[in-house]
Amino acid sequence: MISQEDLHHISKLSKIHLSEKEFEIYSMQIEKIIEYLDKLDEINLNESNDYKISITKNICELRNDVHVPFTGNFKRMRKNDDEGFVKGPKMT
């Protein structure tokens, strides 16, 4: 059961603002989805199976950190440009 309070908390954690109308819609939809996911509750975590997660050898190897000069278009990529700086909202 997802309460309005739960959804307010999730919205805060996700940093996504919702209007009151959206709260109504999303709380109904998410409750239905979570109910469906509750099927997983039947699984017993202590029951073992033979499968073990295998890690391939190269997953832990890091490539050499080689400097490659950036050739992209900085100006095109930069948003809220202010004399060479990216302008953001105030920190409080």
Next chain:
Amino acid sequence: MTNRFQNYSIRQIHNGIKNEEFTSEEYVSYIIDRIEKKDEKINAFITVDKEKALENAKNIDKKIRDKEKIGILAGVVMGIKDNISTIDLKTTCASLMLSDYYPPYDATVVKRLKENGVIIIGKLNMDEFGMGSTTEYSIIGPTKNPWNLDYVAGGSSGGSAASVASGECTASLGSDTGGSVRCPASFCSVVGLKPTYGLVSRYGLVSYANSLEQIGPVGRSVSDVSTLLKIISGYDEKDNTTISSDYTEYDDLDLKETDQIISDLNKNKPFKIGLLQDLTNKADKEVSQYVYRSIDLLKENHLECDETDINSTEYALPSYYTIASAEASSNLARYDNIRYGFELNPEGYEWNSYYSDSRSRFGSEVKRRIFVGTYVLSSGYYGKYYMKAQKAKSMIKHELKTLFQEYDILVLPTVPILPFKIGEKIDDPLKMYLTDIYTVIANLAGIPAISLPVGFSGGLPVGIQLMADEFKEKNLLAVSTILERMVNIKKYADVF
């Protein structure tokens, strides 16, 4: 009116250009003309890069005239799903959040295609950040099914499948997190492959659910898909989950006789195909009858087939949506609309309100998945959902491993239903999720799976799905080739 190019395979296009039967410029001009005539209705492309495509075509023609070496895919025209990075070509993920994003680098798959002479014609429509099964959750609106414009094209790589089916490109790339290549391939009557996890580099693929997603090729024939897989697969130092290139040798299946393919399959031990009976019987009759018919065709070719089942699939969809949403909530936390994004003046905002206000402009499905992901990872629920989803994933993988000791290929429907009307399921997210019920299995297990067109029901395409053990793409492609020759289905939609 038919055009000589419309049924050409990758090999025919490349050879035609190389042997100067036609020029690369002529072929690209044909594709551009096709896009201009068709895409207004189909809406497969987000961005079309005509000038660059024509420039590249002219360069290929010049190289041929000057007797210079050309790449093995020179002249082939491809579209790329809009969540795969292309240098200086807008990559929006069909989202307002990246509406003006020009990547400073190419994804490894794009780099490999370009190195082999592929011409990129543009970027293809998709569900926002790959989250959806119909391409209805796109900022530019839905891609329509080229076989009937009132119906969905499938998703999330709807643009990748519809553009190939409607002849707006030779082939395309999509990405498959829970069926996003196979579902639209099935709905649009083209071939779509999800490779084994780790076979194809994900470097440059905009992250949604890293532990499940793979980039995969879409084409009008198994041979085209096989050719593309050969080019894009293999080790990449920029993606540590990729494997060495030992697994990337694929036959030129279009050059082999069917008898030869069958004999190769049975070389070491009798090749065995398993029909996943329970899942097939639960699908709509229009779909399941084609699966049974395909099995009959394989039996006619003296391939051993019998029925089997997997028990743990009841947990597949809840497990998939738990893991995918959890990873999405983490991956999409980076979108703060500061470094890139849409125009929203920061003046007058404080940091948190700017962040939450701009993020409220994510589309409805993305927000739903972020909320579900945040919930299942939140304190008190992690063990109940995420841990159990991982356990279910491991159970499914284990059960399939056991089955693959007996069977070489498993067969089931790609999607249990026929394509449905645009808007039909949009208000019921859970109903929409059920579209993925047969495709998520391969993503959870990390195994390869292909969707192959096998027929039409009421004018709408039907696809079947074949799955193999990890890195056994070769078997998957071989059986698909046999079946493709037997069913001989139309894969070029020219109805509008």
